[in-house]
Amino acid sequence: MAEKETRARDLPCLQIGEVADRTGVTQRTLRFYEERGLLRPPSRMDGGFRLYSEDDVARVEQIKRLQNLLGLTLAEIKEMVEAEEIKEELRATYRPDLEVDERLSRVQKRIEVTERQDNIISAKLEAMAVMKKELGEKLAHYQEVKADLHKQRSESAASAT
Amino acid sequence: MAEKETRARDLPCLQIGEVADRTGVTQRTLRFYEERGLLRPPSRMDGGFRLYSEDDVARVEQIKRLQNLLGLTLAEIKEMVEAEEIKEELRATYRPDLEVDERLSRVQKRIEVTERQDNIISAKLEAMAVMKKELGEKLAHYQEVKADLHKQRSESAASAT
DNA sequence: TTGATAATTGACGTTTGCGTTAGTGATAGC
DNA sequence: GCTATCACTAACGCAAACGTCAATTATCAA
Structure with missing residues (x-):
């Protein structure tokens, strides 16, 4: 059941515009973060539109906190969020x-x-x-x-x- | 007597290299801050070399704190240190x-x-x-x-x- | 099916905050 | 008086972190 909830949170169902609105960053910024490896390439709709999950939203917020509060560069932040990747990888390939x-x-x-x-x-x-x-x-x-x-x-x- | 001490602190006697060493910023940065109005144009030696005071050193350190801790831009910092100018102006033209x-x-x-x-x-x-x-x-x-x-x-x- | 929105990629532009020569003059120790 | 630093201005350069078109394609509601 906990697994079901996790899956629900991971269900990608948000388009880039909504993620942008909710996080306060621009679409450009989201694509830019993806390009730089700060966000995993999200899944896509048939037509190619990006589909983000709630986890992705949380991640963007985390990136912004690391930027604004700690003044880290995106390169430094990347190192840190890569550790998060490992977490998810661990959870997936259990x-x-x-x-x-x-x-x-x-x-x-x-x-x-x-x-x-x-x-x-x-x-x-x-x-x-x-x-x-x-x-x-x-x-x-x-x-x-x-x-x-x-x-x-x-x-x-x-x-x- | 307090006045004498104040004058001693304001006595410009530091060359740009020493200020750079003590504050950890480069000479370029000091000139750049001056250009942007973050540091008052310091007095000069006969040959044109800049002469800084201890107050200037303190100012540079303050600028760095505002940058590193608060993440302010130089423009924002300028606004803030301009208020310091007013203080000194007040003290001078008493x-x-x-x-x-x-x-x-x-x-x-x-x-x-x-x-x-x-x-x-x-x-x-x-x-x-x-x-x-x-x-x-x-x-x-x-x-x-x-x-x-x-x-x-x-x-x-x-x-x- | 036809607009009205919304997204996509690609490419070039912009701002901030300095770094980096280049060429020239100043100061200080011997 | 020579020379080893040190400093001066002016100008170009640069990386980071996006912004801003432009031209094209998707989605969705009526």
Whole structure:
């Protein structure tokens, strides 16, 4: 049953326009990502129209997060999403016993990639926390200056009467 | 005395090469930032060599932070550092009383810019925190899978004897 | 079946953020 | 005064990440 749900999620039924609308990127961008290997070549309708799945949508969103939040290049992002490919490959070709070593090394690879992402995020989070603190202090200072100036103005207005 | 220190910090005495070394950007980049209005045109030696101050170094570092952490474009960064200009202008032409309104509106401008930065940072921090949490869960999951596989392997090894 | 949309490939264009010469002048140590 | 750096301007170059036609074909609703 879990399998059925998985299949339902993977059922490609979205045209490129809808994916574009939902993810906020252009059709051009979707084709571009495909060309660069960031998205797997989607299945097609008889006429050749691309058909995307919900998984593909999730993937595009992930790419955008890696771009916007971490500032990674598409080349770097490609490396990371390739690890996702391996996951799906693992799930598809589920040959349980014999190749345990192979599966182990792939899980290991995924662990490494995930740890790298985590390191990047952690470093950025730290630096940004520092920056936010400084900004807060700055703001407080300006607010003070502003209050002073307001007082000055009202005083000089009072003395002018 | 505070004024003397400020002047000491502003004393331009660094050549472009040293600034490049200290900030980790190239000389080309420094000239480029100047061209784009991100750095004020520095003073020059008799022969025309640029002379930077410590304040300039700090500015370059700030630019780099805004680029790397927030992913802002140079155009956006320019807007922000222009507010810094106003600060220095305020400090230089310290005409206390008369133009209180003018000073108020400039402080107000700086407050707005700072708040914008703060908003960007806050949003990013939040999104990144979510991402970090997800990554943590992912990692935990993989570790589990890894442990399972290890167990499988040792078991099949045992049954093979 | 006939428009009105929506998608396809291919190719060239654009912006950002610098890199990279090239040719010339400035500074400093010996 | 020579020479080894260092810096100057000007101009062209370039990779990344798409944008923008153009010409053609699909899909779908009426």
